[in-house]
Amino acid sequence: MALLIVFFIQIKWIFRAASIKEELFNEKAKIVLAKTVEALSSDKDACGSVNAGMEKKATDKIDSLFDYYMKVYNIKIDYVYELKHGFLLASNNIETATSLLPTQQRCYKQNVSGLDNMELRLIFPDKVQYIVAEMGTSFISSVLLIFIVLFLSWQTIFSLLKEKRLAEQTTDFITNMTHELKTPLTNIGLAGKMLLRENTIVQTEKVRHYSTIILDENEKLGRQVDEVLGMSALERGEMPLRFETTNLHTIIEEAIRSFSLATESQQAKLMSDLAASNPMVSGDRTHLKHVVGNLLDNAIKYAQGTPDILIRTYNKDDQIFLSVQDHGLGIEKKFHKKIFEKFFRVPTGDRHDVKGFGLGLCYVKKITELHNASIEVDSEKNKGTTFIIGFANV
Numbered sequence: 001m002a003l004l005i006v007f008f009i010q011i012k013w014i015f016r017a018a019s020i021k022e023e024l025f026n027e028k029a030k031i032v033l034a035k036t037v038e039a040l041s042s043d044k045d046a047c048g049s050v051n052a053g054m055e056k057k058a059t060d061k062i063d064s065l066f067d068y069y070m071k072v073y074n075i076k077i078d079y080v081y082e083l084k085h086g087f088l089l090a091s092n093n094i095e096t097a098t099s100l101l102p103t104q105q106r107c108y109k110q111n112v113s114g115l116d117n118m119e120l121r122l123i124f125p126d127k128v129q130y131i132v133a134e135m136g137t138s139f140i141s142s143v144l145l146i147f148i149v150l151f152l153s154w155q156t157i158f159s160l161l162k163e164k165r166l167a168e169q170t171t172d173f174i175t176n177m178t179h180e181l182k183t184p185l186t187n188i189g190l191a192g193k194m195l196l197r198e199n200t201i202v203q204t205e206k207v208r209h210y211s212t213i214i215l216d217e218n219e220k221l222g223r224q225v226d227e228v229l230g231m232s233a234l235e236r237g238e239m240p241l242r243f244e245t246t247n248l249h250t251i252i253e254e255a256i257r258s259f260s261l262a263t264e265s266q267q268a269k270l271m272s273d274l275a276a277s278n279p280m281v282s283g284d285r286t287h288l289k290h291v292v293g294n295l296l297d298n299a300i301k302y303a304q305g306t307p308d309i310l311i312r313t314y315n316k317d318d319q320i321f322l323s324v325q326d327h328g329l330g331i332e333k334k335f336h337k338k339i340f341e342k343f344f345r346v347p348t349g350d351r352h353d354v355k356g357f358g359l360g361l362c363y364v365k366k367i368t369e370l371h372n373a374s375i376e377v378d379s380e381k382n383k384g385t386t387f388i389i390g391f392a393n394v
Protein backbone atom coordinates (compact mmCIF):
# COMPACT_ATOMS: atom_id res chain seq x y z
CA MET A 1 0.00 0.00 0.00
CA ALA A 2 2.79 2.40 1.01
CA LEU A 3 4.54 1.63 -2.23
CA LEU A 4 1.43 2.35 -4.28
CA ILE A 5 0.99 5.66 -2.45
CA VAL A 6 4.63 6.59 -3.18
CA PHE A 7 4.07 5.59 -6.79
CA PHE A 8 1.00 7.80 -7.20
CA ILE A 9 2.60 10.74 -5.41
CA GLN A 10 5.59 10.45 -7.73
CA ILE A 11 3.35 10.39 -10.84
CA LYS A 12 1.38 13.36 -9.49
CA TRP A 13 4.60 15.29 -8.97
CA ILE A 14 5.77 14.56 -12.49
CA PHE A 15 2.52 15.99 -13.91
CA ARG A 16 2.67 18.94 -11.56
CA ALA A 17 6.24 19.71 -12.56
CA ALA A 18 5.18 19.50 -16.24
CA SER A 19 2.30 21.92 -15.74
CA ILE A 20 4.58 24.39 -13.91
CA LYS A 21 7.09 24.17 -16.77
CA GLU A 22 4.26 24.80 -19.26
CA GLU A 23 2.98 27.81 -17.34
CA LEU A 24 6.48 29.24 -17.29
CA PHE A 25 6.84 28.66 -21.00
CA ASN A 26 3.46 30.27 -21.70
CA GLU A 27 4.44 33.35 -19.72
CA LYS A 28 7.70 33.70 -21.61
CA ALA A 29 6.01 33.13 -24.99
CA LYS A 30 3.37 35.79 -24.21
CA ILE A 31 6.05 38.28 -23.19
CA VAL A 32 8.07 37.59 -26.36
CA LEU A 33 4.94 38.15 -28.46
CA ALA A 34 3.97 41.30 -26.53
CA LYS A 35 7.45 42.77 -26.87
CA THR A 36 7.58 41.98 -30.59
CA VAL A 37 4.12 43.52 -31.16
CA GLU A 38 5.13 46.60 -29.18
CA ALA A 39 8.35 47.04 -31.14
CA LEU A 40 6.56 46.44 -34.46
CA SER A 41 3.79 48.92 -33.69
CA SER A 42 6.28 51.64 -32.83
CA ASP A 43 8.35 50.99 -35.99
CA LYS A 44 6.72 53.27 -38.59
CA ASP A 45 9.01 52.02 -41.34
CA ALA A 46 8.13 48.36 -40.84
CA CYS A 47 4.43 49.15 -40.52
CA GLY A 48 4.58 51.11 -43.70
CA SER A 49 6.19 48.16 -45.52
CA VAL A 50 3.51 45.80 -44.32
CA ASN A 51 0.72 48.16 -45.32
CA ALA A 52 2.35 48.66 -48.71
CA GLY A 53 2.37 44.88 -49.18
CA MET A 54 6.17 44.62 -49.14
CA GLU A 55 6.10 41.20 -47.63
CA LYS A 56 9.83 40.47 -47.57
CA LYS A 57 10.70 43.60 -45.66
CA ALA A 58 7.93 42.94 -43.17
CA THR A 59 8.93 39.32 -42.54
CA ASP A 60 12.59 40.27 -42.14
CA LYS A 61 11.68 42.80 -39.50
CA ILE A 62 9.34 40.44 -37.63
CA ASP A 63 11.92 37.66 -37.88
CA SER A 64 14.66 39.76 -36.39
CA LEU A 65 12.40 40.95 -33.56
CA PHE A 66 11.31 37.42 -32.66
CA ASP A 67 14.91 36.14 -32.85
CA TYR A 68 16.06 38.87 -30.55
CA TYR A 69 13.37 38.39 -27.89
CA MET A 70 13.58 34.60 -28.08
CA LYS A 71 17.24 34.90 -27.19
CA VAL A 72 16.53 37.40 -24.41
CA TYR A 73 13.94 35.08 -22.84
CA ASN A 74 15.97 31.97 -23.55
CA ILE A 75 13.44 30.08 -25.68
CA LYS A 76 15.43 27.69 -27.82
CA ILE A 77 12.76 26.16 -29.98
CA ASP A 78 11.53 26.46 -33.58
CA TYR A 79 8.60 28.78 -34.06
CA VAL A 80 6.19 29.81 -36.75
CA TYR A 81 4.50 33.17 -36.86
CA GLU A 82 1.59 34.46 -38.89
CA LEU A 83 0.46 37.95 -39.55
CA LYS A 84 -3.21 37.85 -40.36
CA HIS A 85 -5.83 40.22 -41.48
CA GLY A 86 -8.63 37.85 -42.25
CA PHE A 87 -6.23 36.05 -44.60
CA LEU A 88 -2.59 35.16 -44.08
CA LEU A 89 -0.49 38.16 -44.87
CA ALA A 90 2.98 37.13 -43.87
CA SER A 91 4.70 34.17 -42.24
CA ASN A 92 8.17 32.71 -41.85
CA ASN A 93 6.85 29.31 -42.90
CA ILE A 94 3.76 29.43 -45.04
CA GLU A 95 3.42 25.66 -45.40
CA THR A 96 3.50 24.91 -41.70
CA ALA A 97 1.45 27.94 -40.80
CA THR A 98 -1.45 26.93 -43.02
CA SER A 99 -1.43 23.37 -41.79
CA LEU A 100 -1.50 24.35 -38.09
CA LEU A 101 -4.68 24.80 -36.15
CA PRO A 102 -4.72 28.24 -34.56
CA THR A 103 -6.86 27.07 -31.65
CA GLN A 104 -4.17 24.75 -30.35
CA GLN A 105 -2.53 25.36 -27.01
CA ARG A 106 0.79 26.09 -28.64
CA CYS A 107 -0.55 29.23 -30.36
CA TYR A 108 -0.33 32.75 -28.88
CA LYS A 109 -1.96 35.73 -30.56
CA GLN A 110 -2.14 39.49 -30.15
CA ASN A 111 -3.42 42.41 -32.23
CA VAL A 112 -0.87 44.85 -33.62
CA SER A 113 -2.32 48.33 -33.04
CA GLY A 114 0.00 50.08 -35.52
CA LEU A 115 -1.07 47.69 -38.30
CA ASP A 116 -4.79 48.33 -38.43
CA ASN A 117 -5.37 45.73 -35.76
CA MET A 118 -3.84 42.90 -37.71
CA GLU A 119 -3.30 39.75 -35.68
CA LEU A 120 0.17 38.41 -35.01
CA ARG A 121 0.28 34.77 -34.04
CA LEU A 122 3.22 32.95 -32.55
CA ILE A 123 3.10 29.16 -32.81
CA PHE A 124 5.44 26.55 -31.34
CA PRO A 125 4.75 23.25 -33.15
CA ASP A 126 7.12 21.26 -30.86
CA LYS A 127 6.06 22.79 -27.56
CA VAL A 128 5.09 19.50 -25.87
CA GLN A 129 8.31 17.75 -26.86
CA TYR A 130 10.26 20.79 -25.71
CA ILE A 131 8.66 20.74 -22.23
CA VAL A 132 9.22 16.99 -21.86
CA ALA A 133 12.85 17.43 -22.90
CA GLU A 134 13.23 20.34 -20.47
CA MET A 135 12.19 18.15 -17.55
CA GLY A 136 14.11 15.24 -18.98
CA THR A 137 16.51 14.55 -16.11
CA SER A 138 13.95 14.95 -13.36
CA PHE A 139 11.44 12.87 -15.34
CA ILE A 140 13.93 10.08 -16.02
CA SER A 141 15.22 10.07 -12.42
CA SER A 142 11.63 9.89 -11.13
CA VAL A 143 10.77 6.94 -13.34
CA LEU A 144 14.08 5.30 -12.46
CA LEU A 145 13.41 5.82 -8.75
CA ILE A 146 9.97 4.28 -9.07
CA PHE A 147 11.44 1.23 -10.75
CA ILE A 148 14.24 0.93 -8.17
CA VAL A 149 11.72 1.12 -5.32
CA LEU A 150 9.49 -1.44 -7.06
CA PHE A 151 12.42 -3.78 -7.64
CA LEU A 152 13.73 -3.50 -4.07
CA SER A 153 10.29 -4.03 -2.58
CA TRP A 154 9.77 -7.07 -4.74
CA GLN A 155 13.15 -8.41 -3.59
CA THR A 156 12.33 -7.72 0.09
CA ILE A 157 8.94 -9.42 -0.12
CA PHE A 158 10.46 -12.35 -1.98
CA SER A 159 13.27 -12.90 0.55
CA LEU A 160 10.84 -12.44 3.45
CA LEU A 161 8.61 -15.16 2.07
CA LYS A 162 11.66 -17.37 1.50
CA GLU A 163 12.85 -16.83 5.08
CA LYS A 164 9.39 -17.53 6.43
CA ARG A 165 9.23 -20.78 4.49
CA LEU A 166 12.68 -21.77 5.74
CA ALA A 167 11.78 -20.93 9.35
CA GLU A 168 8.62 -23.00 9.04
CA GLN A 169 10.57 -25.93 7.61
CA THR A 170 13.13 -25.73 10.43
CA THR A 171 10.42 -25.59 13.09
CA ASP A 172 8.64 -28.53 11.43
CA PHE A 173 11.85 -30.51 11.40
CA ILE A 174 12.66 -29.77 15.05
CA THR A 175 9.10 -30.57 16.10
CA ASN A 176 9.10 -33.87 14.20
CA MET A 177 12.52 -34.83 15.51
CA THR A 178 11.63 -34.02 19.10
CA HIS A 179 8.35 -35.84 18.71
CA GLU A 180 10.24 -38.97 17.63
CA LEU A 181 12.27 -38.79 20.84
CA LYS A 182 9.20 -39.13 23.03
CA THR A 183 8.60 -42.90 22.59
CA PRO A 184 12.19 -43.99 23.31
CA LEU A 185 12.20 -41.67 26.31
CA THR A 186 9.05 -43.25 27.73
CA ASN A 187 10.52 -46.71 27.19
CA ILE A 188 13.82 -45.80 28.85
CA GLY A 189 11.85 -44.39 31.78
CA LEU A 190 9.82 -47.59 32.12
CA ALA A 191 12.91 -49.77 31.88
CA GLY A 192 14.67 -47.66 34.52
CA LYS A 193 11.73 -47.97 36.89
CA MET A 194 11.63 -51.76 36.36
CA LEU A 195 15.30 -51.95 37.29
CA LEU A 196 14.59 -50.12 40.53
CA ARG A 197 11.75 -52.45 41.57
CA GLU A 198 12.98 -54.58 44.44
CA ASN A 199 11.27 -57.79 43.36
CA THR A 200 12.29 -57.78 39.68
CA ILE A 201 16.00 -58.35 39.96
CA VAL A 202 18.52 -58.68 42.66
CA GLN A 203 19.29 -55.15 43.78
CA THR A 204 22.85 -54.20 44.26
CA GLU A 205 24.00 -50.73 45.25
CA LYS A 206 25.46 -50.21 41.77
CA VAL A 207 22.28 -51.22 39.94
CA ARG A 208 20.29 -48.82 42.11
CA HIS A 209 22.80 -46.04 41.48
CA TYR A 210 22.83 -46.46 37.70
CA SER A 211 19.06 -46.83 37.52
CA THR A 212 18.68 -43.56 39.41
CA ILE A 213 20.98 -41.84 36.94
CA ILE A 214 19.01 -43.26 33.99
CA LEU A 215 15.72 -42.06 35.46
CA ASP A 216 17.11 -38.68 36.41
CA GLU A 217 18.57 -38.03 32.94
CA ASN A 218 15.44 -39.45 31.34
CA GLU A 219 13.31 -37.00 33.31
CA LYS A 220 15.59 -34.12 32.30
CA LEU A 221 15.53 -35.02 28.61
CA GLY A 222 11.78 -35.53 28.76
CA ARG A 223 11.32 -32.04 30.16
CA GLN A 224 13.45 -30.56 27.38
CA VAL A 225 11.49 -32.41 24.70
CA ASP A 226 8.24 -31.19 26.27
CA GLU A 227 9.65 -27.68 26.31
CA VAL A 228 10.38 -27.66 22.55
CA LEU A 229 7.12 -29.36 21.63
CA GLY A 230 5.06 -27.24 24.00
CA MET A 231 6.55 -24.02 22.67
CA SER A 232 5.92 -24.82 19.00
CA ALA A 233 2.41 -26.08 19.75
CA LEU A 234 1.67 -22.89 21.68
CA GLU A 235 2.94 -20.78 18.82
CA ARG A 236 0.79 -22.59 16.28
CA GLY A 237 -2.19 -22.18 18.58
CA GLU A 238 -2.56 -25.96 18.64
CA MET A 239 -2.52 -26.12 22.39
CA PRO A 240 -5.59 -24.39 23.75
CA LEU A 241 -5.54 -23.90 27.51
CA ARG A 242 -8.17 -25.67 29.58
CA PHE A 243 -9.11 -23.30 32.36
CA GLU A 244 -10.57 -24.73 35.57
CA THR A 245 -10.66 -23.65 39.18
CA THR A 246 -7.62 -25.26 40.64
CA ASN A 247 -5.53 -25.32 43.79
CA LEU A 248 -2.10 -23.80 43.16
CA HIS A 249 -0.65 -25.56 46.20
CA THR A 250 -1.51 -29.00 44.78
CA ILE A 251 0.19 -28.06 41.50
CA ILE A 252 3.33 -26.86 43.32
CA GLU A 253 3.46 -30.04 45.41
CA GLU A 254 3.13 -32.19 42.28
CA ALA A 255 5.91 -30.26 40.58
CA ILE A 256 8.18 -30.61 43.62
CA ARG A 257 7.50 -34.35 43.70
CA SER A 258 8.53 -34.73 40.05
CA PHE A 259 11.86 -33.17 40.99
CA SER A 260 12.52 -35.53 43.88
CA LEU A 261 15.04 -37.58 41.90
CA ALA A 262 16.95 -34.54 40.70
CA THR A 263 17.04 -32.94 44.16
CA GLU A 264 18.05 -36.21 45.76
CA SER A 265 20.91 -36.85 43.36
CA GLN A 266 22.30 -33.33 43.85
CA GLN A 267 21.50 -33.23 47.57
CA ALA A 268 19.58 -30.04 46.78
CA LYS A 269 17.78 -28.20 49.55
CA LEU A 270 14.24 -27.57 48.33
CA MET A 271 12.04 -25.88 50.94
CA SER A 272 8.47 -24.78 50.53
CA ASP A 273 6.45 -22.28 52.53
CA LEU A 274 2.95 -22.39 51.03
CA ALA A 275 1.42 -19.79 53.32
CA ALA A 276 -1.36 -18.44 51.06
CA SER A 277 -4.71 -18.92 52.77
CA ASN A 278 -6.56 -18.82 49.43
CA PRO A 279 -4.63 -20.93 46.89
CA MET A 280 -7.46 -21.13 44.32
CA VAL A 281 -6.84 -19.81 40.82
CA SER A 282 -8.41 -20.28 37.41
CA GLY A 283 -5.87 -22.00 35.18
CA ASP A 284 -4.65 -24.94 33.15
CA ARG A 285 -3.21 -27.54 35.53
CA THR A 286 -0.73 -29.11 33.09
CA HIS A 287 0.74 -25.83 31.91
CA LEU A 288 0.92 -24.38 35.43
CA LYS A 289 2.79 -27.49 36.55
CA HIS A 290 5.23 -27.02 33.67
CA VAL A 291 5.70 -23.37 34.67
CA VAL A 292 6.63 -24.29 38.24
CA GLY A 293 8.77 -27.14 36.86
CA ASN A 294 10.67 -24.75 34.59
CA LEU A 295 11.42 -22.35 37.43
CA LEU A 296 12.58 -25.21 39.67
CA ASP A 297 14.67 -26.68 36.87
CA ASN A 298 16.44 -23.34 36.34
CA ALA A 299 16.98 -22.87 40.08
CA ILE A 300 18.75 -26.25 40.17
CA LYS A 301 20.62 -25.77 36.87
CA TYR A 302 21.98 -22.33 37.71
CA ALA A 303 22.91 -23.06 41.32
CA GLN A 304 26.31 -22.32 42.76
CA GLY A 305 27.34 -25.45 44.59
CA THR A 306 24.46 -27.27 46.26
CA PRO A 307 21.11 -25.85 45.15
CA ASP A 308 19.22 -24.05 47.92
CA ILE A 309 15.68 -23.24 46.81
CA LEU A 310 12.65 -21.79 48.56
CA ILE A 311 9.14 -21.84 47.08
CA ARG A 312 6.65 -19.52 48.75
CA THR A 313 3.05 -18.52 48.23
CA TYR A 314 1.20 -15.61 49.85
CA ASN A 315 -1.99 -13.65 49.30
CA LYS A 316 -2.14 -9.91 48.71
CA ASP A 317 -5.01 -7.77 47.31
CA ASP A 318 -7.14 -10.62 45.91
CA GLN A 319 -4.05 -12.16 44.36
CA ILE A 320 -1.89 -15.13 45.08
CA PHE A 321 1.83 -14.76 44.58
CA LEU A 322 4.17 -17.64 43.88
CA SER A 323 7.88 -17.01 44.37
CA VAL A 324 10.78 -19.31 43.53
CA GLN A 325 13.98 -18.14 45.16
CA ASP A 326 17.48 -19.54 44.73
CA HIS A 327 20.97 -18.55 45.82
CA GLY A 328 22.62 -19.42 42.53
CA LEU A 329 24.52 -17.62 39.78
CA GLY A 330 22.09 -14.72 39.55
CA ILE A 331 21.41 -12.62 36.46
CA GLU A 332 22.84 -9.19 35.66
CA LYS A 333 20.22 -6.43 35.55
CA LYS A 334 20.78 -5.72 31.84
CA PHE A 335 19.52 -9.24 30.99
CA HIS A 336 16.40 -9.18 33.18
CA LYS A 337 14.07 -8.41 30.25
CA LYS A 338 15.96 -10.45 27.66
CA ILE A 339 15.81 -13.78 29.53
CA PHE A 340 12.11 -14.02 28.59
CA GLU A 341 12.91 -13.83 24.87
CA LYS A 342 12.88 -16.96 22.75
CA PHE A 343 16.31 -18.71 22.50
CA PHE A 344 18.00 -16.13 24.74
CA ARG A 345 20.61 -17.46 27.14
CA VAL A 346 22.76 -15.25 29.35
CA PRO A 347 26.18 -15.23 27.64
CA THR A 348 28.78 -17.17 29.60
CA GLY A 349 31.80 -16.75 27.33
CA ASP A 350 33.19 -20.09 26.21
CA ARG A 351 31.79 -22.08 29.13
CA HIS A 352 28.67 -24.02 28.30
CA ASP A 353 28.46 -26.31 31.28
CA VAL A 354 24.72 -25.74 31.72
CA LYS A 355 22.67 -27.00 28.80
CA GLY A 356 19.43 -25.50 27.59
CA PHE A 357 17.57 -24.10 24.60
CA GLY A 358 16.63 -20.71 25.99
CA LEU A 359 12.96 -21.63 25.71
CA GLY A 360 11.94 -22.25 29.32
CA LEU A 361 11.35 -18.69 30.48
CA CYS A 362 9.79 -17.71 27.15
CA TYR A 363 7.27 -20.51 27.71
CA VAL A 364 6.75 -19.43 31.34
CA LYS A 365 6.09 -15.85 30.22
CA LYS A 366 3.64 -16.94 27.51
CA ILE A 367 1.68 -19.11 29.90
CA THR A 368 1.55 -16.43 32.60
CA GLU A 369 0.31 -13.94 29.99
CA LEU A 370 -2.41 -16.37 28.89
CA HIS A 371 -3.44 -16.60 32.57
CA ASN A 372 -3.47 -12.78 32.87
CA ALA A 373 -0.82 -13.21 35.54
CA SER A 374 2.20 -10.99 36.17
CA ILE A 375 5.80 -12.19 36.26
CA GLU A 376 8.78 -10.40 37.77
CA VAL A 377 12.39 -11.26 38.26
CA ASP A 378 14.56 -10.00 41.07
CA SER A 379 18.15 -11.06 40.67
CA GLU A 380 21.70 -10.00 41.35
CA LYS A 381 24.82 -11.56 39.93
CA ASN A 382 26.34 -14.15 42.27
CA LYS A 383 23.65 -13.54 44.92
CA GLY A 384 20.66 -15.42 43.57
CA THR A 385 17.40 -15.08 41.72
CA THR A 386 13.73 -14.82 42.66
CA PHE A 387 10.91 -15.21 40.15
CA ILE A 388 7.51 -13.94 41.37
CA ILE A 389 4.27 -14.76 39.56
CA GLY A 390 1.00 -13.10 40.62
CA PHE A 391 -2.35 -14.78 39.78
CA ALA A 392 -5.80 -13.39 40.42
CA ASN A 393 -7.60 -15.35 43.10
CA VAL A 394 -10.96 -16.95 42.43
Ligand code: ADP
Binds near residue numbers: 360
Ligand atom coordinates in the same frame (compact mmCIF):
# COMPACT_ATOMS: atom_id res chain seq x y z
P1 ADP B 1 17.61 -22.29 29.39
O1 ADP B 1 17.64 -22.54 30.86
O2 ADP B 1 17.16 -23.45 28.60
O3 ADP B 1 18.87 -21.71 28.89
P2 ADP B 1 15.56 -20.35 30.02
O4 ADP B 1 14.63 -19.61 29.11
O5 ADP B 1 14.95 -21.20 31.08
O6 ADP B 1 16.51 -21.19 29.08
O7 ADP B 1 16.50 -19.29 30.72
C1 ADP B 1 17.11 -18.26 29.96
C2 ADP B 1 18.41 -17.83 30.61
O8 ADP B 1 18.14 -17.16 31.83
C3 ADP B 1 19.31 -19.01 31.01
O9 ADP B 1 20.17 -19.35 29.94
C4 ADP B 1 20.06 -18.44 32.19
O10 ADP B 1 21.21 -17.79 31.76
C5 ADP B 1 19.12 -17.44 32.82
N1 ADP B 1 18.43 -17.99 34.02
C6 ADP B 1 17.19 -18.48 34.08
N2 ADP B 1 16.86 -18.83 35.32
C7 ADP B 1 17.94 -18.56 36.10
C8 ADP B 1 18.26 -18.71 37.50
N3 ADP B 1 17.39 -19.20 38.35
N4 ADP B 1 19.48 -18.30 37.90
C9 ADP B 1 20.36 -17.76 37.05
N5 ADP B 1 20.14 -17.61 35.73
C10 ADP B 1 18.95 -18.00 35.25
